[in-house]
Amino acid sequence: MRxxxxxVVTDSSPGRSVADALCATCxxxxxxxxxxxxxxxxxxxxxxxxxxxxxxxxxDEYQFTFGEGPCLDAVAAQEAVLVPDLDSPQEQRWPVFANxxxxxxxxxxxxxxxxxxxxxxxxxxxxxxxxxxxxGDILAGAMIAAEFASAPFLDFMAEARNETELDEFYGMSxxxxxxxxxxxxxxxxxxFEVYQATGMLISMLDVHAAEALVRLRxxxxxxxxxxxxxxxxxxxxxxxxxxxxxxxxGRSPR
Numbered sequence: 001m002r003x004x005x006x007x008v009v010t011d012s013s014p015g016r017s018v019a020d021a022l023c024a025t026c027x028x029x030x031x032x033x034x035x036x037x038x039x040x041x042x043x044x045x046x047x048x049x050x051x052x053x054x055x056x057x058x059x060d061e062y063q064f065t066f067g068e069g070p071c072l073d074a075v076a077a078q079e080a081v082l083v084p085d086l087d088s089p090q091e092q093r094w095p096v097f098a099n100x101x102x103x104x105x106x107x108x109x110x111x112x113x114x115x116x117x118x119x120x121x122x123x124x125x126x127x128x129x130x131x132x133x134x135x136g137d138i139l140a141g142a143m144i145a146a147e148f149a150s151a152p153f154l155d156f157m158a159e160a161r162n163e164t165e166l167d168e169f170y171g172m173s174x175x176x177x178x179x180x181x182x183x184x185x186x187x188x189x190x191x192f193e194v195y196q197a198t199g200m201l202i203s204m205l206d207v208h209a210a211e212a213l214v215r216l217r218x219x220x221x222x223x224x225x226x227x228x229x230x231x232x233x234x235x236x237x238x239x240x241x242x243x244x245x246x247x248x249x250g251r252s253p254r
Contacts, residue, residue, distance in 0.1 A: 001029055001137070001140075001141035001144065002141075002144055004025060004029065005022070005025060005029075005141075005144060005145055005148050006148070008021045008022050008025045008148075009022065009148045009151050016049060016050055016152065018050070018151060018152040019037045019049050019050020019051075019149065019152040020050045020051060020052070022035075022037070022050065022145060022148060022149055022152070023035035023036055023037060023050050023051050023052040023056065023124075024052045025145070026052065026124070026126060026142065026145050027052045029138075029141055029145075030126060030134070030138050030141060030142050030145075031128070031138060032108075032110075032126040032127060032128045032134075033106070033127055033128055033129045034051075034052050034053060034055060034056035034059060034106075034126070034127035035051065035052045035056055035124065035125065035126050035127070036048050036050065036051040036052070036056045036057060036059065036060035036124075036125045036127075037049040037050040037051070037114070037122060037123075037124055037125070037149055037152070038060055038063060038071035038111075038122050038123045038124075038125055039121065039122045040071055040072060040075040040120075040121065040122050040123060041121060043072070043075075043076065044067075044072075045063045045064040045067070045069070045071060045072060046064070047061075047064060047194075048060045048061055048064070049122065049152065050149075050152065055104070056125075056127060058104070058226065059101055059104060059106060059125075059127050060125055061226050061227065061228060062097050062100045062101060062226070063097060063125075064194075064227055065217060065220050065221065065226050065227040066094075066096045066097050066100070066217075066221060067217065068093075068094040068096060068097050069094050069097040069109075069111075070083060070093075070094070070109050070110070070111035070123070070125065071111045071122070071123035071125055073093070073111070074111035074112065074113045074123040075113055075120045075121075075122065075123055077113075078113050078115070078120045079113065080110070080111065080112045080113070080143070081110070081111045082110050082111075082133065082134060082139075083108065083109045083110065084107075084108050084131055084132055084133040084134075085107050085108060085131035085132075086098045086101060086102055086106070086107055086108070086109060087102055087107055087131070088131075096221065101127075105129055106127045106128065106129060107128060107129060107130055107131040108126075108127070108128035108129075108130070108131055108132060108133075108134075109125065109126070109127055109128075110125070110126040110127075110128075110134050110142065111123040111124070111125050111126075112124045112126075112142055112143055112145075112146035113146065114146050114147075114149045114150055115147075115150060116150050121150075122149070123146070124142070124145055124146040124149050126142060193228055193231040193232050193235060194213075194216065194227055194228060194231045196231070196235055197216060197230070197231035197232075197234040197235050198212045198213050198216060198231075199212075200234055200235065201215060201216060201234070201241060204240075204241070204243070205241065205243050206243075215241055216230055216231060216234070216241075219239075219241060
């Protein structure tokens with residue numbers, strides 16, 4: 001397992017391509033159905049850096065949308081969070097996240113912290129359709145994969161910028177428009193639309209970045225969408241959030 005993981009990290013293109021390839025290798029090696037690399041900074045999920053598939057990216061994005069999930073706990077405690085069966089009556093953590101993941105047919109979720117230097121900056125998330133623990137060589141291999149996942153983070157951080165209020169709020173660089181449009185190297189965190197929509201809400205609602213993001217997330221939760229789906233609707237002017245104190249109402253422009 002170690003030799004295959006080393007080959008993935010050394011042979012793939014730098015940045016997100018490494019993260020995607022690492023996640024795909026985790027699915028093949030560790031008897032799981034999906035994998036993703038979460039970015040967690042300042043106690044907040046800031047996006048998905050790599051994934052084995054679009055389904056895995058959506059599963060991981062629930063943690064950003066709902067503000068809860070195993071990756072946040074794994075980073076906070078700096079230790080693995082292993083949940084063999086989310087549908088167990090004894091499992092009461094992350095009720096909103098758990099319901100969404102269970103509806104998508106996932107029973108087991110496993111998050112292993114990713115450390116760069118002395119800082120825990122994210123987690124490797126593994127998803128399994130059937131219940132059952134990670135154990136033995138499989139668990140050991142997953143922990144090695146989490147160690148190797150620091151490599152694409154280092155690539156990303158080497159190019160990070162810190163230029164705007166949103167940068168300071170998220171604690172990381174906003175991807176360039178070229179990356180968002182597919183014209184750049186694609187190494188930025190896949191959250192450009194949320195950054196852009198949050199910036200629009202700051203202006204439209206006359207609120208700070210933190211409140212704008214809360215409003216966006218609240219609408220996503222109220223309407224059963226992901227944060228990226230709501231952000232896209234705001235950017236395309238298909239959705240206008242009302243300027244009120246609740247932040248849950250939204251309307252389509254006439």
